[in-house]
Amino acid sequence: MNKVYKTGQVHILGAGSIGSLFGFHLRKAGVPVTLIFRNKEKSARFKEWGSRVGILDNYGKNQEAGETENIVEFEGGFGVLDAPELGGTASCVSESNRIEKLLVTTKAFDAVAGIARIYPYLSTNPEIMLLLNGMGVLEKVETFFKNEGREKYPRIYVGTTTHGCMPLQQEFSYSHTGFGSCHISEYTTGHPQMELGDSEFVASMISTGLNTGYVPKRTMDTLLLKKLAINAIINPVSALANCKNGLVFAKADSVYPALIPELGAEISRIIKRIPGIETKDEFSAENVIRYAFETSQSTCNNDSSMKVDYDRGNRTEIDYINGYFLKLGEEYGVDAKINRMLCKLIKE
Ligand SMILES: NC(=O)C1=CN([C@@H]2O[C@H](COP(=O)(O)OP(=O)(O)OC[C@H]3O[C@@H](n4cnc5c(N)ncnc54)[C@H](OP(=O)(O)O)[C@@H]3O)[C@@H](O)[C@H]2O)C=CC1
Ligand SMILES: CC(C)(CO)C(=O)C(=O)O
Numbered sequence: 001m002n003k004v005y006k007t008g009q010v011h012i013l014g015a016g017s018i019g020s021l022f023g024f025h026l027r028k029a030g031v032p033v034t035l036i037f038r039n040k041e042k043s044a045r046f047k048e049w050g051s052r053v054g055i056l057d058n059y060g061k062n063q064e065a066g067e068t069e070n071i072v073e074f075e076g077g078f079g080v081l082d083a084p085e086l087g088g089t090a091s092c093v094s095e096s097n098r099i100e101k102l103l104v105t106t107k108a109f110d111a112v113a114g115i116a117r118i119y120p121y122l123s124t125n126p127e128i129m130l131l132l133n134g135m136g137v138l139e140k141v142e143t144f145f146k147n148e149g150r151e152k153y154p155r156i157y158v159g160t161t162t163h164g165c166m167p168l169q170q171e172f173s174y175s176h177t178g179f180g181s182c183h184i185s186e187y188t189t190g191h192p193q194m195e196l197g198d199s200e201f202v203a204s205m206i207s208t209g210l211n212t213g214y215v216p217k218r219t220m221d222t223l224l225l226k227k228l229a230i231n232a233i234i235n236p237v238s239a240l241a242n243c244k245n246g247l248v249f250a251k252a253d254s255v256y257p258a259l260i261p262e263l264g265a266e267i268s269r270i271i272k273r274i275p276g277i278e279t280k281d282e283f284s285a286e287n288v289i290r291y292a293f294e295t296s297q298s299t300c301n302n303d304s305s306m307k308v309d310y311d312r313g314n315r316t317e318i319d320y321i322n323g324y325f326l327k328l329g330e331e332y333g334v335d336a337k338i339n340r341m342l343c344k345l346i347k348e
Contacts, residue, residue: 011099014106017165025208027077034079040087054173098123101201108134108320131159134320159184160227164299178299182212185220233292235306236342246300263338264289273332318346
C-alpha cells in the first residue's frame with residue numbers, strides 16, 4: 001500500500017468539480033478522504049448514491065463521445081462529515097477526530113463562510129490548503145483566524161491548478177477534461193517556511209498523480225498572478241461567448257478582434273506596476289496572452305468554472321478575478337477599462 005496511506009484524514013470543503021477530482025485521486029493514492037457538503041440533503045443523497053465519486057478521464061477527447069461511459073468510480077470510499085452545523089448529528093466528529101487537514105475547493109466567495117461553519121470541528125492547529133482561483137481569499141482567511149476570541153492557529157497553504165474539470169449530468173460525477181498541473185506553497189505567517197516533504201498533507205497531494213508539486217513562496221506569487229491573468233481572459237470570455245475554453249480565442253476574434261489583445265495589454269500594464277514583481281518580462285502582454293491561449297488549448301473541452309456558474313445563473317468569481325485587476329488598477333493608476341467592462345457584463 002502507498003506510503004501516504006498512514007497519513008491522516010483529508011477533509012474536503014467544496015466537493016464540486018475540483019474538490020471531487022482531487023478527492024478521487026487522493027482516495028486512489030490510499031488517503032482517507034471525508035467530504036463536507038453544504039447541507040444534510042446533499043450528504044444524504046451522496047450516501048444513498050454509495051458514497052462514491054465518478055471521474056471521466058476525458059482530456060483531449062471529444063466531449064460528446066461516450067460521456068457516461070468509462071467513468072471510474074470510488075465505490076463507498078468516502079466519509080461524510082455529519083455535523084450539526086451542516087444539519088447532521090456530529091456522530092463522526094469526536095474529540096479525537098477533529099479536522100486536521102482541510103482542503104478548501106469552494107468558490108472564492110464561499111471559502112471563509114464555509115470555514116466559519118465548520119470551525120468547531122477544526123483541531124487547534126489545523127492545516128488548511130486553499131485551492132481556488134482568484135485573489136483575496138488568503139487575507140480573508142487570515143483575518144478570520146486572527147479575530148478576537150479565536151483560539152485556533154492554522155498552518156496555511158495556497159495552491160493553484162490548471163486542471164480542467166466540469167460536472168456531468170449525474171450528480172457526483174465529473175469530467176476531467178484537461179490534464180494540467182497543480183502547485184502548492186506555504187503561506188503561514190509567523191512560522192518558518194517549510195521544506196519540501198515537511199508536510200504529510202502536501203505529500204498526499206503530490207501522491208495524487210495530478211502533476212502536483214511544492215514550490216517556494218516567491219515562485220508561487222508569480223504562479224498565482226499568471227493564473228489570475230489566465231482566468232481573467234478565459235473565464236469571462238467563455239461565459240459571455242458561451243463556448244468551451246478551446247474556442248475562447250476564435251470566438252473573441254470573430255466578435256471583437258481587439259478584445260483579447262487589449263485585455264492582455266491592460267493586465268500586463270497593471271501587473272508590471274506591482275512593486276516587487278521581479279519577473280516583469282514574464283508578464284509582457286504577449287506572454288500573458290500566450291499563457292491564456294495555452295491553457296485554453298490544454299483545457300479545450302472544459303466549460304470554465306465561470307461559464308458553469310454563469311449558465312446556471314449562480315454568483316460568479318468575477319470580483320475575485322477581473323475585479324481584483326480593477327482594484328489593482330485603481331491602486332497603481334492604470335485605467336482597467338476592459339476588466340471593468342467584463343465585470344459589468346458578467347454581472348448584468
Ligand atoms: N472547474 C475547473 O476546471 C477549475 C476550477 N478552479 C477553481 O476551483 C474552485 C472550485 O471550482 P469548481 O470546483 O469548478 O466549483 P464548484 O462550484 O463545482 O464546486 C464548489 C463546491 O463548493 C461547495 N460549497 C460552497 N460552500 C460550501 C459550504 N459552506 N459547505 C460545503 N460546501 C460548500 C458547493 O456546493 P453546492 O454545490 O452545494 O453549492 C460546490 O459543490 C474555484 O475557485 C474555481 O475557480 C480552478 C481550476 C479549474
Ligand atoms: C484552468 C481553467 C481555465 C479551466 O477551465 C480554470 O481555472 C477555470 O475553469 O476556472
